[in-house]
Amino acid sequence: MSNPFETVPATAILEGDATDAYFERTRATLEHAGKNPRVVAEVTADQFPTGEFDVFTGVKDVATLFEGRGVDVDALPDGQLFDGGPVLRIEGPYLAFAELETSLLGFLSQPSGFATAALEARLAAPESLVLSFGARHVHPSIATTVERAALLAGLDGFSHVAAGEILGREAGGTMPHALMFCFGEGNQAEAWTAFDEAVGEEVPRIALVDTFWDEKSESLLAAETLGDDLDGVRIDTTSSRRGDFRHIIREVRWELDARGHEDVDIFCSGGLEPETIRPLRDVADGFGVGSHITGADSVDFSLDIVEIEGKPISKRGKLSGVKEVYRTADGGHHVALADREEPSDGELLLEPLVRDGEIIREFELADATDRCLADAEAVGFDRSTADIDR
Numbered sequence: 001m002s003n004p005f006e007t008v009p010a011t012a013i014l015e016g017d018a019t020d021a022y023f024e025r026t027r028a029t030l031e032h033a034g035k036n037p038r039v040v041a042e043v044t045a046d047q048f049p050t051g052e053f054d055v056f057t058g059v060k061d062v063a064t065l066f067e068g069r070g071v072d073v074d075a076l077p078d079g080q081l082f083d084g085g086p087v088l089r090i091e092g093p094y095l096a097f098a099e100l101e102t103s104l105l106g107f108l109s110q111p112s113g114f115a116t117a118a119l120e121a122r123l124a125a126p127e128s129l130v131l132s133f134g135a136r137h138v139h140p141s142i143a144t145t146v147e148r149a150a151l152l153a154g155l156d157g158f159s160h161v162a163a164g165e166i167l168g169r170e171a172g173g174t175m176p177h178a179l180m181f182c183f184g185e186g187n188q189a190e191a192w193t194a195f196d197e198a199v200g201e202e203v204p205r206i207a208l209v210d211t212f213w214d215e216k217s218e219s220l221l222a223a224e225t226l227g228d229d230l231d232g233v234r235i236d237t238t239s240s241r242r243g244d245f246r247h248i249i250r251e252v253r254w255e256l257d258a259r260g261h262e263d264v265d266i267f268c269s270g271g272l273e274p275e276t277i278r279p280l281r282d283v284a285d286g287f288g289v290g291s292h293i294t295g296a297d298s299v300d301f302s303l304d305i306v307e308i309e310g311k312p313i314s315k316r317g318k319l320s321g322v323k324e325v326y327r328t329a330d331g332g333h334h335v336a337l338a339d340r341e342e343p344s345d346g347e348l349l350l351e352p353l354v355r356d357g358e359i360i361r362e363f364e365l366a367d368a369t370d371r372c373l374a375d376a377e378a379v380g381f382d383r384s385t386a387d388i389d390r
């Protein structure tokens with residue numbers, strides 16, 4: 001069973017076999033015709049700025065993909081926000097990278113979508129604990145991709161154990177409903193006590209309190225059962241039973257406080273989106289977010305040759321010529337031909353990534369997170385400011 005889940009192995013990606021068939025036919029044709037032109041190709045989502053920013057990530061995997069290939073690659077830094085124009089540029093003989101286009105775009109498109117959605121969740125509750133709970137919605141072989149994107153966007157942690165081992169960060173989480181079912185209705189106190197006895201001291205004591213009875217009753221029972229050991233309660237009320245979720249949380253807070261349990265935090269999960277998190281952020285202490293991140297649309301990147309043998313070229317609807325992207329003083333993006341004078345107030349965003357097949361950039365996730373959050377502020381990233389001050 002060398003490949004029991006039929007996933008595409010890393011060697012196939014690195015060797016260019018993780019490709020669309022037409023690139024193999026292109027190679028055969030060009031080799032047959034004795035052609036291998038020197039090209040410049042650019043990865044772009046929108047040709048012109050749209051006013052809407054996304055988070056750029058996946059660049060570390062792209063660097064690995066191009067290592068040892070005889071090309072130069074420039075790219076935005078990991079975690080940078082972008083709006084229009086090229087995010088990555090490749091220069092070299094076309095046959096040095098033709099088949100890599102499929103994997104290159106995949107490395108960027110889905111992780112950038114995850115990170116953009118995670119940033120939306122982050123900014124919906126900037127002061128709260130926000131955790132990534134969505135690894136269960138994706139193929140397990142890309143769980144690290146989800147959790148890394150969540151961390152890059154500033155989330156406080158994630159739930160996936162194997163991803164944690166790869167990323168060097170311990171996964172978080174306490175108990176599912178399955179644990180409560182195994183003890184049964186009426187035995188919730190027994191379940192929470194057993195949990196308290198069984199798990200390590202470093203695990204927060206957060207009791208799941210929506211399984212059998214109402215959230216208030218189970219929260220008070222958890223507080224009575226674990227006393228000062230209880231760190232928090234998690235409310236994962238099913239949407240059909242949710243009613244006014246904000247009111248339920250305030251009611252639980254009130255009743256806990258009334259009995260002296262002011263230190264018990266309230267965490268929420270279950271189908272949360274930025275627009276449902278925002279009205280809860282002043283009454284709940286933390287949120288678990290899954291499907292909003294994992295269900296994010298991939299960023300629609302494409303790779304286009306823009307110069308061939310030193311001459312600008314493009315298909316209809318695309319912009320020819322080697323370009324640069326600038327961040328302007330007002331937080332916007334400016335796209336211009338690379339051989340023109342730089343705008344006086346523009347910060348050049350594309351940076352060298354690979355030179356003649358050698359990776360010349362280092363990647364620190366913490367740096368990318370800092371960049372992402374600072375850049376989100378610089379460009380005013382918030383897709384839902386309308387109700388932010390409720």
Ligand code: PCP
Pocket residue numbers: 133134175176177178236269270271272288289290291292
């Ligand atoms: C939480 C919630 C979702 C999970 C997290 C991901 O699970 O019910 O299924 O969040 P999402 O809805 O934002 O994608 P648990 O309450 O632990 O699930 P279970 O009912 O399996 O115990």
